[in-house]
Amino acid sequence: MADGRDYYEMLGISREASPEQIKRAYRRLAHRWHPDVSREDKREAEERFKEITEAYEVLSDEQKRWEYDRFGRVGSRGMAPDFGDLGGFGDLFEAFFGGGRQARYAQRHGPERGQDLRHDLELTLEEAAQGVSRTIRISRMAPCGTCGGSGSQDQAAPVACPVCQGSGQVRQSQASVFGMHFTSISTCPRCQGEGLVISNPCLQCSGRGRERISQELNVTVPPGVDTGSKVQLAGEGDAGLRGGPPGDLYLVTHVRAHEVFQRRGTELICEVPLAFATAALGGTLRVPTLGGEGEVHVPAGTQTGVTFRLKGRGMPDLHSSHRGDLHVVTRVVVPTRLSEMQRRLLQEYAAAGGDQVHQEPRGIFDRVKDAFSN
Numbered sequence: 001m002a003d004g005r006d007y008y009e010m011l012g013i014s015r016e017a018s019p020e021q022i023k024r025a026y027r028r029l030a031h032r033w034h035p036d037v038s039r040e041d042k043r044e045a046e047e048r049f050k051e052i053t054e055a056y057e058v059l060s061d062e063q064k065r066w067e068y069d070r071f072g073r074v075g076s077r078g079m080a081p082d083f084g085d086l087g088g089f090g091d092l093f094e095a096f097f098g099g100g101r102q103a104r105y106a107q108r109h110g111p112e113r114g115q116d117l118r119h120d121l122e123l124t125l126e127e128a129a130q131g132v133s134r135t136i137r138i139s140r141m142a143p144c145g146t147c148g149g150s151g152s153q154d155q156a157a158p159v160a161c162p163v164c165q166g167s168g169q170v171r172q173s174q175a176s177v178f179g180m181h182f183t184s185i186s187t188c189p190r191c192q193g194e195g196l197v198i199s200n201p202c203l204q205c206s207g208r209g210r211e212r213i214s215q216e217l218n219v220t221v222p223p224g225v226d227t228g229s230k231v232q233l234a235g236e237g238d239a240g241l242r243g244g245p246p247g248d249l250y251l252v253t254h255v256r257a258h259e260v261f262q263r264r265g266t267e268l269i270c271e272v273p274l275a276f277a278t279a280a281l282g283g284t285l286r287v288p289t290l291g292g293e294g295e296v297h298v299p300a301g302t303q304t305g306v307t308f309r310l311k312g313r314g315m316p317d318l319h320s321s322h323r324g325d326l327h328v329v330t331r332v333v334v335p336t337r338l339s340e341m342q343r344r345l346l347q348e349y350a351a352a353g354g355d356q357v358h359q360e361p362r363g364i365f366d367r368v369k370d371a372f373s374n
Helices: 007-011 019-033 042-059 062-071 089-097 101-106 125-130 276-281 340-354 366-373
Strands: 117-123 132-143 169-175 181-187 210-221 230-233 249-255 261-264 267-275 283-289 292-298 307-310 326-333
Touching: 007 019, 007 042, 019 042, 042 062, 117 125, 117 132, 117 210, 125 132, 125 249, 210 230, 210 249, 267 276, 267 283, 276 283, 276 326, 283 307, 283 326, 292 307, 292 326
Parallel strands: 117 249, 267 326
Antiparallel strands: 132 210, 169 181, 230 249, 261 267, 283 292, 307 326
16 A cells, blocks of 8 residues: 555545445546646646555455455555556546547447538518428538449448558557556547548549538428427438438528517417597407408407407417417507597597596507416
């Protein structure tokens, strides 16, 4: 044990710690004390890192831990720890902290998939309500027309890179002053990390198996989209490398503001002027809808701000067959130019006690908002 300290104390764990707890403790301390990343004094960091590595090397091995728990030591103390199959601290650091290239290359299966693409599409409210077909132009990677996507002039399959033997990475090892072996890992300069090379690359695409093209696509946007909705077009993204599967294309919709209707999800709201006489006597009010004109019955005495609902005349729901409602908010219009007869009749109306004043409601849309919130 370094300086006679307890290995468990060095790692800050109890003697009953599980293997996973030991690993987590070492991972936390190695992040702090490794000389290449530590913010502490370099000499102190080197010493502390050596100690915790020695402790981990013993406690992570079942046989060595058993021996240490019973005799207080393991074999010849003071020797540099042997990481065995881990191949030095470089591999150990990768195994603990992720991001290591080796894990990434080991998990790769088959050709690389192409990138997903995005295309922004601006729509009117009417187009969003009914759905629309559009022709768009996109720039994307497509299979090379010369080699058919293989990347090879003679259609030969890729072979393992002779520099990295197909791993996609190259390693360099060196010994530290403490007798430990460190391994540095970098992307293979020959295959650029893919692990494969083309023996006779295509001159058109330089062996990549794809080339950039500009292409027109006919796309269909379903009814009910809103600003920020995404429509996925499978397989219409970039082609994969050397025959890999293509990515997808995502249409992101932006619905322009409408001069008549306000939208809240599947609900629509519009404000409609109401003639003074109709408001007082009642009658039929013609109102705009997305599909043309509609009608609502206005009872006598209707005030500004009264809301009428036209069921099913709102926006369709993108994910179901439901359709929202249209909420018509009235605004009583007081005439500003009266004929002599109109003026006389209104004066008689006022003289008969019909000049009662009704308080103006809160904002035109406040009652509609309250209805939604309730």
